Amino acid sequence: MEYSYYYPAYPTQQVAAKLDSHIDIHRQAYNYALYEYENVDADDIGSAYNHHYRLPDWKDEFSVFSEVNSKALQRTVTRFYQNLNGLSEQKQNGRKVGNLNWKSPGEFQSMTYSQSGFELKNTSGRNATLWLSKIGDISIRYHREIPDEADIKEVTIKKETTGGWFVSFGLETDDLPEILDVDSLNVDNSVGVDLGIRKYIHTSDGTTVDWLGLEDEYERLRREQRNLSRKDQGSNNYEKQRQTVAKVKRHIRRKVLDYQHKITTWLVREHDAVFVEDLDVKEMLEQSHNARNKQDAAWRRFITHLEYKAELYGTLVVQVEPAGTTRECASCGVETAKPIWVREHSCPSCGFECDRDANAAMNVLQRGFSELGLEWPEDTPVETALPTDTHSVSAKRVIETGSPTLNEATPVAE
């Protein structure tokens, strides 16, 4: 259940000035989202969720957007899409409405912190303190206690036309969790995914997808960055070149994002359940080094996409214990150390042989099943569940058809 509580707020003059300036930056962000929505043709525009991925680009291009809390900035983009949806609902109800307009300063008087960047403190008396990241402490009149069992999801701070301030807390109290019907899961239609080293992904049913080749793009980036280093900092040429560099970076980011979108959509659309390794645990195990952090972040985003889309498609996505998925034999469970260059799994104990990553993906699948409390079906021994041939798919194919599956069904809108 979701509901809101309102409180009058009394920022100091100094804090109020900060609030004014932040809200104005949010107003510009709102207007910029509208601008991009109407004028820019790109895959990551059209929903709040996608549009959030443009925010790093915004910050590259306009440093002012780095000044505000980034979750709150996302929330402002979401607000734009909420208004858009509200508008189209009104249209559907037969009302005559225009388009969304740019907000002038008088029309945009609030910002919302979502999930993080805020804290409610000192709640024992009649006054309490709201802390907002990048703003500071704000005193509020705490005339009504927030129930213990309620989670604060959001905080909105608003300037009234009178010049007074209000905060509202978006609260949520748990409803009963939905009971998942794991018994109806189809084993044959569930898949374990090994997140790649040699391949981008390797699934337990033998599909491999290549890494996206970005050599040309990175070469171009290096060239433009070299150019930038030769310009005089602060000059017009420098500024121009800086924007070119930002553009190339953006282009790369979009390509990767689009690739991830396509593969995750395919995974959740085609399967009942998708199992992946738990990256948090994996990183702890491997104590990943700085050089790898970028790819770790990319995998994290991959899993975020996967989980988000799983909800849309009613697919189950489960992260499993990653320790030893490569060493363990998918057939008998005996562990064998394998250096990175050994591409085949060949079990000294039971003799089971297959591709190293296929073996890992199969272990991920089995762990997913035991995580759900399901038995691995006895009539499906690993040797028959594993495909004898690997179905290898190029990045180009995924980009063009949106899917690694050969006979692709009709594409589904996201």
Ligand SMILES: [Zn+2]
């Ligand atoms: Zn074995």
